[in-house]
Amino acid sequence: MDITEVMKELESFGNEQTKKTHIRHGAKEPLFGVKVGDLKKIVKKTKKNHELSLKLFDTGNSDAMYLAGLIADEKKITKNDLQRWVQGANWYYLSEYTVPWIASESPHGWELGLQWIASDEESIVASGWSTLGNYVSITEDAEIDQDKIKDLLDYVGDNIHDAKNRVRYAMNQFVISCGCYLAELKKHAEATAKKIGKVSVNVGDTACKVPLASEYISKVGKMGRTGKKRKMARC
Numbered sequence: 001m002d003i004t005e006v007m008k009e010l011e012s013f014g015n016e017q018t019k020k021t022h023i024r025h026g027a028k029e030p031l032f033g034v035k036v037g038d039l040k041k042i043v044k045k046t047k048k049n050h051e052l053s054l055k056l057f058d059t060g061n062s063d064a065m066y067l068a069g070l071i072a073d074e075k076k077i078t079k080n081d082l083q084r085w086v087q088g089a090n091w092y093y094l095s096e097y098t099v100p101w102i103a104s105e106s107p108h109g110w111e112l113g114l115q116w117i118a119s120d121e122e123s124i125v126a127s128g129w130s131t132l133g134n135y136v137s138i139t140e141d142a143e144i145d146q147d148k149i150k151d152l153l154d155y156v157g158d159n160i161h162d163a164k165n166r167v168r169y170a171m172n173q174f175v176i177s178c179g180c181y182l183a184e185l186k187k188h189a190e191a192t193a194k195k196i197g198k199v200s201v202n203v204g205d206t207a208c209k210v211p212l213a214s215e216y217i218s219k220v221g222k223m224g225r226t227g228k229k230r231k232m233a234r235c
Contacts, residue, residue: 001046003055010063013038022062024205026091031062039063043070050076057085062094069098070234074105082112086127092166095123096130101234103127104134110145122164129170133177134233141182141227150188153178157192165202172199172213179217183227190217 001009011032019033046052049071056068065088082103089095103109109131116128132152136144156171163171175196179189193213201210220226 001042001052003052003059006042006046006052006056006067007059007061007064009042010034010061010067013041014063022093025093025208026204027062027093028090029062030060034063034067036066039067039070042067046071048073053077054081057088060088062091065089065094066098069094069102072102074102075107077102077106079108079112082106082108086112086116086124089123089127092123092126092169095127096166096170099127100130100134101232103131104138104233109135122166125164126166126170129167129174133170133174136174136177137181137230138233140229141184144182146182146185149178149182149185153185153188153192157195160196160199168199169201169210172196172201172210175213176211176216179213180220180226181229186217186221186226190214193217 013034014032015035016033018035019027019031022031022033023029050073053068053072056064056071059065068085082099085099085102086095089099100113103112113128113131113135116124116131119125119128136149153175156175160168160171175189175192179186179193182189196213198212199210203210
């Protein structure tokens with residue numbers, strides 16, 4: 001499928017209620033309002049397609065940008081591509097999911113995650129923390145700088161409640177990822193989770209809730225899944 005064919009198919013899957021829901025969550029026009037299940041129908045046809053993913057993201061259409069992340073080739077995407085994507089991610093579905101998924105799967109995830117959390121822009125900082133959380137979830141422990149992760153957890157413990165709105169959410173998720181996917185650092189993550197307690201995030205006119213990190217980490221531990229890595233970040 002080429003870009004024209006994909007855009008036509010996206011439009012055909014457009015759903016007015018889904019569009020309204022996405023806009024309520026912060027999506028920006030243009031968008032058709034395509035359900036994730038329908039996006040995955042297109043993915044079955046396109047498979048991974050680096051060039052097409054770049055063209056889709058560059059349309060500025062929210063549905064196309066999300067689809068771009070689902071078909072991106074993590075082995076071919078460059079740091080420059082990802083820098084352009086993080087700058088163009090104009091709502092949290094893109095900045096906290098699409099971009100971090102691909103960044104963390106690429107060879108550039110750790111480097112860019114650390115770079116982005118030092119940004120002055122809320123969405124980019126949130127992307128950074130989300131990228132690092134995803135990186136921890138899919139990377140073998142031996143390849144992770146665990147001393148740096150400890151430093152990052154300590155930073156979150158000291159600064160999360162003063163951080164910007166969506167950054168607080170992403171930081172909380174980072175703590176959860178560390179506690180669930182890094183067995184050796186579970187206690188450190190649990191201590192951080194206990195310190196930060198309940199994290200307040202303005203989620204607008206939605207039913208979204210911020211998970212309590214301590215409860216989430218404990219639940220995964222009781223299931224015997226602590227330290228079990230994911231095969232990929234995107235879903």
